[in-house]
Each structure stands twice: as structure tokens, then as C-alpha cells.
Amino acid sequence: MPVIDCHHHIWWLDKHPHQFPPSWGTSLNRDFTPDDLKLELDAAGIDGTILVQSLDNYDETLHYLEVADRVDFIRAVIGWVPLADPAACARALDALKPRRKFVGMRHLIVYEKDPRWLLWPKVQEGVEQLRRAGLAFEAITNTEEQMETVLETARRMPDLNIVLNHLGRPPIPEQGWEPWASQIVQAAAFPNISVKLSIGGDVAWRWKWSTEQVRRYSDHTIQHFGASRVMAGSNWPVVLLSGGFQEVWSGIKNLISGLSESERADVLGNASERIYKLPR
Numbered sequence: 001m002p003v004i005d006c007h008h009h010i011w012w013l014d015k016h017p018h019q020f021p022p023s024w025g026t027s028l029n030r031d032f033t034p035d036d037l038k039l040e041l042d043a044a045g046i047d048g049t050i051l052v053q054s055l056d057n058y059d060e061t062l063h064y065l066e067v068a069d070r071v072d073f074i075r076a077v078i079g080w081v082p083l084a085d086p087a088a089c090a091r092a093l094d095a096l097k098p099r100r101k102f103v104g105m106r107h108l109i110v111y112e113k114d115p116r117w118l119l120w121p122k123v124q125e126g127v128e129q130l131r132r133a134g135l136a137f138e139a140i141t142n143t144e145e146q147m148e149t150v151l152e153t154a155r156r157m158p159d160l161n162i163v164l165n166h167l168g169r170p171p172i173p174e175q176g177w178e179p180w181a182s183q184i185v186q187a188a189a190f191p192n193i194s195v196k197l198s199i200g201g202d203v204a205w206r207w208k209w210s211t212e213q214v215r216r217y218s219d220h221t222i223q224h225f226g227a228s229r230v231m232a233g234s235n236w237p238v239v240l241l242s243g244g245f246q247e248v249w250s251g252i253k254n255l256i257s258g259l260s261e262s263e264r265a266d267v268l269g270n271a272s273e274r275i276y277k278l279p280r
Helices: 034-044 060-071 088-098 120-135 144-156 180-188 213-225 245-255 261-276
Strands: 002-006 047-054 076-079 100-106 136-139 161-164 193-197 229-233
Touching: 002 229, 002 261, 034 245, 047 060, 047 261, 060 076, 060 088, 060 100, 076 245, 076 261, 088 100, 088 120, 088 261, 120 136, 136 144, 144 161, 144 180, 180 193, 180 213, 180 245, 193 213, 213 245, 229 261
Parallel strands: 002 047, 047 076, 076 100, 100 136, 136 161, 161 193, 193 229
Antiparallel strands: none
């Protein structure tokens, strides 16, 4: 059984400067490299990873793919292409065709001023190009309205591979439930949507990791999606705002400990291989 961390980042700030929200503090304002992560992966018994964009920047994507070509444990890259410019999007996707580790893209819609940005006609045209290319669209949401745009996109494109990041931003710091819980049920009704069992930055900076506080949210998600559409991800190094890598990964394993052996294998790696069609 492969063990795959389906969501992490790396960065060198002198190459691609980052501006983190002031509320996150300054602890992420340093380089985080594959060598740093390898120590954590080895300690946790993780075989491979999926590297996810941290900037809406095509140059970062090209850099990530160069890194992935050199680093064996990076199985795939989720990059960025300019969805809102269909012509530029087409050129970028065409240029990325030979890159076997490029399996999908993400846009940080959480930072768009218009919460319905994803439904702009030109953006939908770009997403349609992803669908035709058979690539994954990673959806990161923080609000009910942002989630609605993802659900509407799934309705319009039932064969688009949509991967919902970070449990769809459950209200863990607030210990809330709705409307998140109902939207998870709606999302799970679309067979083309899968979800990452991970915690996003909007939660991590507000809250200290507690496996037991995550449990009802992860249980609800797995109940409706099934283990075959749930993937374990650390969100390193952003999750360090909330807890250490080993604490978080052990917590994820604890959250799925009640599943069958085959279901645990799905969450810990098999689902990632299938959903991203990972090259071997």
C-alpha cells in the first residue's frame, strides 16, 4: 500500500516571495524545502507526496515541476494556469502536456474579492479546458458562497475531476456545524468531487490541533464521501501554525482508525493514486 501525503507546499522566498495574511504571524516567513519535508516523511512512513501551488503564478508552477523532476518522493504537482484568460490558459496547458507530473491546477479563489469568481464566464471557459484535458481542478473554499460556486461547477461539468481542499473548511475553531455539514452532503452527491482530509490555513492560524475536535467533521465527511474519495494530506508547512507534522499525521491516522483495512489504505494513498492517475 502506498502512503501518500496528498497536499503540501514548498517555497524559497528569494525565488518567489510570499505575502501571508498578517493574522498568520511570521513563522512561515522562511524557506521550506524538500529536504526539510523529507525528514518528516521518513519519520511518518510516508512514501510520496503531491506538491500543491502556493501562488497564483505560472512561473512557480514551472519551478515546482523542475523540483519534482529532481525529487523522487514528489509524485505529482498541482500547479496554476490563468483560468480567467482562456487563450493564455490554453497556451499554458498545451505547454504543460509533456510534463508527466502535472496532474491538475488550483486557483486561490479564497482571496478573490468576488466570492462567485469561479462562475465568471471566462473562468468557466478555462475550467472547461481543464475538463477536456482530463486534469484535476483543486477547489479551496472558506465560505458558503464560495462552496456554492464549486457545487454549481460540478453540476455544469459532471466529468470534471474536482478535489475539495481541506474538508471544505469545516468550522472547527468555532465548533460550528451548518451550513458546512449540509454542503458536504451536497458535494458528496456529485461522484466527480473528492475531498482532502486536511486542515487549511484559515483554520490552522485560529486553532491548536486537536484530533478529537476534528473527528466529527472527518467522520461526517467520510460517511458521505466514502473512503474511496477521501485523501489524507498534511498541508505542510501551513499546518505548522496549528501543530507539528508528526502530531497532525498521527492524528489523521487516528481519525481513520475505525475504518476497515482497505478503507484506510484508500485514505492513506490508494485514493490519491486513482483520483490523480499518478504516474508510476
